[in-house]
Amino acid sequence: MEKILLPAVVSLSVFFCSMRGVSASPRPRRIFVLATGGTIAGEAASPSEIIDYRAGVLGVDALLDAAPEICNFAEARGEQLCNIDSKDMTDEIWRRLALRVNELLASDEADGIVIAHGTDTMEETALFLSLTVESEKPVVLTGAMRPATAENADGPRNLLDAVRVAASQEAEGKGVLVVMDGVIHDARDVEKTHTTSVAAFASREAGPLGRVGENGVIFDRVTSRNGRLKFSAGAPLPRVDVLYGCEGDDGALARASLQVGAKGIVYAGLGNGSIPAPVEKILARAADEGVIVVRASRVSGGAVVSSGSTKFLDSGSLNPQKARVLLRLALTKTNDAEEIRQMFRDY
Ligand code: SIN
Numbered sequence: 001m002e003k004i005l006l007p008a009v010v011s012l013s014v015f016f017c018s019m020r021g022v023s024a025s026p027r028p029r030r031i032f033v034l035a036t037g038g039t040i041a042g043e044a045a046s047p048s049e050i051i052d053y054r055a056g057v058l059g060v061d062a063l064l065d066a067a068p069e070i071c072n073f074a075e076a077r078g079e080q081l082c083n084i085d086s087k088d089m090t091d092e093i094w095r096r097l098a099l100r101v102n103e104l105l106a107s108d109e110a111d112g113i114v115i116a117h118g119t120d121t122m123e124e125t126a127l128f129l130s131l132t133v134e135s136e137k138p139v140v141l142t143g144a145m146r147p148a149t150a151e152n153a154d155g156p157r158n159l160l161d162a163v164r165v166a167a168s169q170e171a172e173g174k175g176v177l178v179v180m181d182g183v184i185h186d187a188r189d190v191e192k193t194h195t196t197s198v199a200a201f202a203s204r205e206a207g208p209l210g211r212v213g214e215n216g217v218i219f220d221r222v223t224s225r226n227g228r229l230k231f232s233a234g235a236p237l238p239r240v241d242v243l244y245g246c247e248g249d250d251g252a253l254a255r256a257s258l259q260v261g262a263k264g265i266v267y268a269g270l271g272n273g274s275i276p277a278p279v280e281k282i283l284a285r286a287a288d289e290g291v292i293v294v295r296a297s298r299v300s301g302g303a304v305v306s307s308g309s310t311k312f313l314d315s316g317s318l319n320p321q322k323a324r325v326l327l328r329l330a331l332t333k334t335n336d337a338e339e340i341r342q343m344f345r346d347y
Contacts, residue, residue: 028075029111029167032104033159034097035060037084038118040155042147051196053147055085055118063116066148067156067163074112074167086118086143089125091237097125098132098233105135112138112166116159119143119192119200122178126187127325130176131347132233138171141178141187145198154181154198161212168217174209175223184210186223188347191319193300204301205317228346235332240264242320243279245298251278258282263335264292264327267312268320273297273304275312287311292340294327296320313341 035041037056041063044053060078070076081100082093097115104110117125126141133139142162144155162179165171176187180201189203203209210219241257243249245268257265265283269275273295275283283293288311296315297304303317315323326347330340 029073030109031074031076031112031114031163031166032110033060033064033076033078033114033116033163034081034100035063035078035083035116036081036086036093036097036118038086038116038120038122038143039147040116040118040142040144040159041083042144042149044147044149047149047151050146050150050152053149055147056083058148059083060116062148063155063159066153067159069160070163073160073164076114076163077110084118086121086125089118089121094125094128095233098129101129101133101139102135102233105133105137105139110137112140112171114159114162114166115139115141116155116162117141117143119145119180122201123187123191123319124321124325126176126178126190127322128329130187131229131231131326131329133176134230136173138166138168138174139176140166140171141176142180145196145200157182165212165217170217170219174219177209179212182211182213183208184212184217184219188223188322189317191322205303229343231329231332237328238263238331240266240324240328240331242266242268242296242324244320245269245275245279247276249276249279251276251282254279254282254286258286258291262291263331264294264324266294266296266315266320266323266327268296268298269304271297271299272302273314284311287337290335292327292331292335292337294323294344296323313337313344316344318344318347 039055041058042053042055043057060080064078140162142158146153165179178185178190181199185203185208189206193202194200239262241262287293294313304314330343
C-alpha cells in the first residue's frame with residue numbers, strides 16, 4: 001500500500017457559503033479543518049467495498065465538498081497537512097500538527113480546529129495534542145471507519161459533527177476532543193475499541209463527555225483534568241517502548257528494548273499491571289539505572305493501581321499506548337521518576 005506524505009502544508013481552501021441558523025452569532029465561527037489522511041480520505045474500487053481500500057487519498061476539498069451542511073454552522077477553511085494512513089503517523093507530523101494548531105489558535109484567524117485523522121492512532125494524536133496545545137479554543141479530531149467512496153460512508157457526518165462541536169461555545173475550555181459517531185469524547189479517555197464498527201470509539205472508565213446530533217451539541221459532564229499538564233510540542237521525543245505481557249514472557253523483548261536505548265518502558269501487564277518474574281527482574285534493574293518503567297494493563301477495563309512498588313510507576317486509567325505518549329512527553333522535561341509519577345497522577 002503506497003502512502004503519500006506531503007512535506008508541509010500543501011493546500012488551503014476556503015469553504016464559504018451563506019450561513020443559516022447562526023443569526024445570533026455576530027459573525028460566523030471560523031473553523032480550520034486540518035486534514036491528515038485516514039479512512040475518511042480513503043478510496044476503494046467500488047461503493048460496496050468497505051474493507052479493501054487505500055487510506056489517505058482524497059484531499060481536504062473533497063472532504064468538505066462531501067459535507068455541504070457544514071456551512072450552516074461555520075465558515076470552514078481546509079488545509080492539507082499530510083495525507084497518510086495513520087498507522088504511519090510520525091513524531092515529525094505530530095510536531096508539525098501541534099505547532100500549526102497553536103499558531104492558528106493564537107491568531108484571530110481561527111475560532112476552532114477540526115483535525116481529520118485516521119482512526120488507528122487517533123487516540124494517541126489526540127492525547128499528544130491535549131498535552132501540547134495551549135489554547136482554550138476547541139480542537140476536535142474526527143475520522144471515519146468507512147472509506148469516502150463507500151455508499152454508507154460515515155466520514156461526512158462525522159466531519160459535520162466535528163465542525164459543529166468545534167464551532168460551539170460550549171466546547172471552549174474543554175481541551176482536545178474526539179467526535180465520532182455522534183459522541184463527544186475527552187482526548188484523555190477515548191480509545192478505539194472496535195476494528196470495523198462505525199461506533200468504534202469509547203471512553204471506557206470515565207464515559208463520554210457529550211453528544212452531537214438533532215438536539216445540537218450537548219455536554220453531559222465536564223472534566224477537571226484538562227490543562228493541568230503542558231509540554232512543548234517542539235522537543236524531540238525520547239524512545240519509549242510498549243511491551244505486551246503474556247504467559248511465558250522471558251524478558252527477551254525487555255532486554256532488546258533496553259539494548260536499543262529505550263529511556264522508558266510501558267509494560268502492558270497482566271491483570272492489574274502484573275509483570276512476569278523474569279521480566280520484572282530486568283525492568284527493576286533498568287529502573288535502578290534510570291529507565292522509567294510504567295505498569296499498564298492489557299486488560300480493557302479498570303485502572304492500574306499501585307502495587308506498593310516504588311520502582312515502577314502506574315499508568316492509572318491510561319491504556320499502554322496512551323501511557324507511552326505521556327511518558328515520552330514527560331521525559332522531555334525530566335528523568336526524575338517521582339516527578340513523572342506525579343504527572344501520571346495529575347493527568
Ligand atoms: C487510518 O488509521 O488511517 C486507517 C484506518 C481508519 O482511518 O479507520
